Amino acid sequence: MKRIAESTVRRLSIYLSFLEDIGARGALTTSSDDLARLGGTTSAQVRKDLSFFGSFGKRGLGYSVPELSSRLREILGLERQxxxxxxxxxxxxxxxxxxxxxxxxxxxxxxxxxxxxxxxxxxxxxxxxxxxxxxxxxxxxxxxxxxxxxxxxxxxxxxxxxxxxxxxxxxxxxxxxxxxxxxxxxxxxxxxxxxxxxxxxxxxxxxxxx
Amino acid sequence: MKRIAESTVRRLSIYLSFLEDIGARGALTTSSDDLARLGGTTSAQVRKDLSFFGSFGKRGLGYSVPELSSRLREILGLERQxxxxxxxxxxxxxxxxxxxxxxxxxxxxxxxxxxxxxxxxxxxxxxxxxxxxxxxxxxxxxxxxxxxxxxxxxxxxxxxxxxxxxxxxxxxxxxxxxxxxxxxxxxxxxxxxxxxxxxxxxxxxxxxxx
DNA sequence: GCTAGCTTGTGAATTAAATCACAAGTTAGA
DNA sequence: TCTAACTTGTGATTTAATTCACAAGCTAGC
The missing domain is CATH 3.40.50.720 (NAD(P)-binding Rossmann-like Domain)
Known part of the structure; x- marks a missing residue:
């Protein structure tokens, strides 16, 4: 794996926090544009950040909130104590x-x-x-x-x-x-x-x- | 003035903290190399950071600890309450x-x-x-x-x-x-x-x- | 006053990060 | 099945930050 910038990791944390937030409010899907707006960045940045770890969205549709949350928790190492x-x-x-x-x-x-x-x-x-x-x-x-x-x-x-x-x-x-x-x-x-x-x-x- | 990167400002804080430290221990002069070693960066970085604000050292000799401290306090806005x-x-x-x-x-x-x-x-x-x-x-x-x-x-x-x-x-x-x-x-x-x-x-x- | 030895300040080069821009998927509706 | 409307994923480009490298300046010793 390529070295990941600290700024990218910080943003992943932000994305996750939003996903959990809107997930708790019942949202099932979201887009890089949503995540960008809420996280104070751009949609291209969001997609680039995620692209370091894989491809989690569906073109034309966006991201599944529970799935992306789960993947981010995995990436950040939060699926354990x-x-x-x-x-x-x-x-x-x-x-x-x-x-x-x-x-x-x-x-x-x-x-x-x-x-x-x-x-x-x-x-x-x-x-x-x-x-x-x-x-x-x-x-x-x-x-x-x-x-x-x-x-x-x-x-x-x-x-x-x-x-x-x-x-x-x-x-x-x-x-x-x-x-x-x-x-x-x-x-x-x-x-x-x-x-x-x-x-x-x-x-x-x-x-x-x- | 050119826009100053946040990372530069953070390093200025670090430099200042060291200057105050070694100043209290009696040091009168220091070099970009000293500051770099203590701050976990390079001497070129230190000199570049300072160069955004002026020219505070003497070639061949380094920086006066009290003078550079004072200039950094000024730059960071610490000379007031x-x-x-x-x-x-x-x-x-x-x-x-x-x-x-x-x-x-x-x-x-x-x-x-x-x-x-x-x-x-x-x-x-x-x-x-x-x-x-x-x-x-x-x-x-x-x-x-x-x-x-x-x-x-x-x-x-x-x-x-x-x-x-x-x-x-x-x-x-x-x-x-x-x-x-x-x-x-x-x-x-x-x-x-x-x-x-x-x-x-x-x-x-x-x-x-x- | 001259030389040797340092250390700064800074353009130039390099590396890293962010942004652009668009082909390629996906869905919904007719 | 075809089209229109979206949205992703990602090379290419641009911008920003760091590092290089060296001329210029200063000091000490002779």
Missing amino acids: WRVCIVGAGKIGSALARYAGFAERGFMVSGVYDSDPGKIGKQWGGVTVLDIADLERDIVARQYHIAVLAVPAEEAQVLVDRMVKAGIKAILSFAPTQITVPADVTLRTVNMAMELEGLTFALTNRGADR | WRVCIVGAGKIGSALARYAGFAERGFMVSGVYDSDPGKIGKQWGGVTVLDIADLERDIVARQYHIAVLAVPAEEAQVLVDRMVKAGIKAILSFAPTQITVPADVTLRTVNMAMELEGLTFALTNRGADR
Whole structure:
């Protein structure tokens, strides 16, 4: 398979979310044009994105909503359960641990880790806070697929290195810092400061460039 | 000015964060190569990114850390204070309202809004929860620059439309849905589900494409 | 003042992503 | 069965982003 651009994968997520939405409302078929309008792109882009994975529509008719949903879920790897651990039980970790959206989408949060003895052992949204010292052991023993990192910038890289060494292959980081991982590990970073700076840049330079 | 790519702006944020880091550790000069290594890119990319805004280095010597920091802060619009409101006082809104990182970076959270009468009036990390019915009035009266949206998917677009009508020009959305705004409004979206799906896609298709 | 060693800034070349545009299917209706 | 109206899938084209590669500028040491 050809390398798929991250932007394409992001759009697949958007398409799926719409398909599920209109599917729940009873729609049986849809078109690349519908998906484009709702997803803020063009119909050619939609068809090109899908074409990387196969041919899911019927010319003249469009796409079957349940079928395309199902294919996209397959492509995105959502037809199975994924074990997730949350590393860091601060404000963000806490909010994430209590976030119901995880379970709904097949992500099982099966461990929250922190180093604060005052937190270890506490129950948090159905999950017990565990000792971060056991992180490597648990990555192996519990076979976590995804680690969600919610720790201060200073601790982030060290923890990532530990997790990578223990075999984790996918990390979602909320730490406000740049992290590096080996090529066989996938890292996505959500950095509030960076997003806000994108906005202030636009507010500051608006008009100058468009 | 030529239109600047979002990817460039993101990298500027990264460069700035490193400059502040090494500046605090006493470094006086740095090079495009240093910035590239730390930011996971190439030195040519760093120089090209900066070249859109001017010429900040000295050939043979590199960049002055304090000077480049300052110029980047200027470019990103960080040399001033920005008034931020948080819309939605649920789990995420709560975590954001209490997040200290805002103030540190010049973002003043001066209002949190919700429709739940049980929450309105409560004090939250130094900010009172206000009635979301007053949102439009306050966008005008308090001159919010940025709205951070942390509400369920169903309410997101309606609230955005209301805010846009009232004159808001920058929105950071944490709502798990696609939102559309007019061209003169800047929107950044952080969508947990999409990030996780990016990871599961990689986990599922790993090896096939690299 | 001259040379050697660096590092920037930037056109040119390359690579990647998005858009265009149209042949090829599909359906419905006469 | 034939035609009109659609909509997909995909090469070809265009646009955007990244990388290359090197002249030009700066510093330190002699």
